[in-house]
Amino acid sequence: MYVKIANFYLAPSREISRLWKVSSSPVLSHVEQSEEGVVVIRAFGLDTVGRMINENFIRNDVNSRCWFSETVTQQWFQVRMQLIGSGVIFVVVSGLVYLRDYLSPGLVGLAFTYALSVDGGLASLVQCWSWVEIQMVSPERIIEYGSIPAEGSQRPLVIQPDASWPRSSTLQFQDVVFNYKQGGEPVLKGLSFNIHNNEKIGIVGRTGAGKSSLTMALFRINELVSGRILIDGVDIATMPLRTLRSSLSIIPQSPVLFKGTLRAYMDPFDEFTDAEIWSALEKVDMKAQVSALEDATVLTIAHRLGTVLDSDRIMVLSAGRVVEFDSPRELVKDGSGVFYELAKEGGYLDKLL
Template sequence: LMLCFSVSNIDARPMFGFATQTADKDFKRFFIIYVSLAIANSLFTLMRAFTFAYGGIAAARKLHKSLLNSLLKCSISFLDATPSGRILNRFSSDTWSVDDSLPFIMNILLANMFSLLGTLVLSCYGLPKFLIVLVPLAIFYYFIQNYYRWTSREIKRISSVSLSPVYAHFGETISGLSTIRAFRHVTQFVEHNFLLVSNSIRAQFASLIAGLWLSFRLQLIGIVMVAGVSLIGVIEHVYTIEGSNPALVGLSLSYILSVTGLLNGLISSFTETEKEMIGVERVTAYIDDLPKEEEDNEEQFIFLNEERQQKGATIEYRHATMKYSVDQKVALDNITFQIQSNEKIGIVGRTGSGKSSLLAVLFRLVNLSDGQILIDNVDTTTMRRHTLRQTLAIIPQDPFLFSGTIRENLDPYQHHTDEEIHSALEKCHLFDLVETLGNDLNSMIVERGRNFSVGQKQLFCLARALLRKAKILCLDEATANIDNETDRLIQTSIRDACSNVTVITIAHRVQTILDSDRVIVMDSGRIIEFDTPTNLLKSPQSTFARLVRQAKVSILS
């Protein structure tokens, strides 16, 4: 396609050059050829533009889908260790390069390449001795473009690397803006932002200077070419018997006058293509090299506790030991306990005692260093994570709702009827709230559920878990950021709706787990107490009793 475009892109100069050497009756024939080439060039230009536009969109869609899929399946340790700005950079500027810049610049590159090739072929045809000048200039051109490409490519990498901290710092500043103002560190953050932006601009300025360095040398090549064609034409005319053909010499000279722009366009577009390919390189690095959470050797397993049994699953930790990394101390140290079906378990302990780590290994967000975890007497490591997590549901401390309708948030895969969704909403005391919105299940939820309170978002997450019919429900300090009244409402909803579900509650407030069947007290990755709340409160020396006294919770008999 590009070759056909290049051939059809020949302008009127060679036609008129040949026509001046023929009879007047042949001029009409050359004119018809020229018009035909102009029409063909328009058609090929349209086809080329459509091909690159469609190909760019298809490639960008595929890369973005693969990038998102790879990120969603990567290990949690990677997300913990990688700044969010670096990940956002992949989905913003790098993906933008693939989506918009790269197809456009590749189109220009191929057009310049074939245009330059056609120009040199016609110039050498009109003046064959021009090859004497062209060969050494081509060698010189190869070395300077190679040097420039290596330099600009590394500058582009530096520019991309220096841009990620800008994204990360800006996002962190926005997230913690109230804290920054409260501690009066605004000036410090502004100065640090200026430093990061200056580092990014410094790399871009170096790229601009490198472009000017190349432009100067390409202009020198163009001057030498024009001087060479002129000198060869004069020498042939003066010192050869047959002389030179004025029409062909003029044709060569007219094309050589534009070669500087073509050379500059070629190297610039080639370099820009390489720069934009760095975005592709960075995206494909995330696609291919991210540590995957799912192992290829894990066997598919059908969970034994099927929905028809309508009961919660049993959970057993056997000598479970876990480290988040090899150079850190153990987060769980030889944990052993068992949870019966439909049992409600509360977990308390100070920060860093290992409460959330119990759920992390249950969901297999982190692998055990030693020991095993069994659900319904099945080792969790013998099943795929996807299969395991279909049996689990969690309500986190920061509940998340997507932009969309209530139905899309509660039942994104459309597996349930409206009656089932209404039943789940009624169990979670949300039915009246949804009715007041006007459009029932089609009522819209804004981004991150900002049109609902934190407690209401927690209840929506609970309704979502009930619709999934999960056998195990985990609450990771879900009521830490809500008032006592909403806390009681959520606990009431859990008691009413989760009678056939095993519930594990990590509590910020002690009163949240007072009605649990049993309570686990954690400290330094170990279980120091595990009994019913009543038995633990009977012992004034117990850690749980001390926490209740510190919280000044009144115990109803």
């Protein structure tokens, strides 16, 4: 009976314990993120504060449901263990009472004492066994996290570029095929183009054309299905991720506040002196913001066409492929094409013709 009840209890209890531990992670991460981002939350006003509070309530409610279910399950098991133990003692006591004329008082007391001890021992043994099996959910989660492939580990490293890389900011995409999920539909389909040193490139296209995916591939957020991306003639798949990403910069579409000092943002890898950083700040104060980008290749992903009209060339994407790639005026000169239609819809033809 003890074993049957334990087996009946273990299956749902193990799953409930797993759910409770899984639901605890969002609660803890939300508290940590709220604490670290309290400046951002305050900056966006009471609406954001209320939204964060509601989010915290929702996550805690989910976690509390799992915890309550686990508690109820444990109580159910303990009650059954006690009922079985009480049944065993009742049978022993009934037998002793029935055989009282044939047993000495000392033997009756000894049998009763052993019945109590065996009952408690069996109950404790079954509870410990079930507790150990349930707690194995924690090592299971450790193994699960430990088996997640490390970022960038799918391809072997071949080279470690020297400190002067990249000497030029040329960029080449060679038949790049990229997707977000293994075996899924590619979002970049045989993408090929060359960008020269210090060029300013505007990237445009309708929703779902693959503009953001191009950036994901460049930063190796996911590995390529096939093809190569070369910066200064070096395949980025053959170098450490830290080396690659420390040589690239990205300015997101949405402004976000981060925790840290201004110096940490300007020199995240602590490679420059205070004098050099002060010199950079003075230059920013004296010159236009774009002056800092004169010696860099810049890719601008445009959601508003007006932000890329001054680019050296415009890359037009459609369904993960390059359909047009030339200077803005050349693309609208013939009065047809994808970029021409986009400029016409946005009312920018007068600035280009």
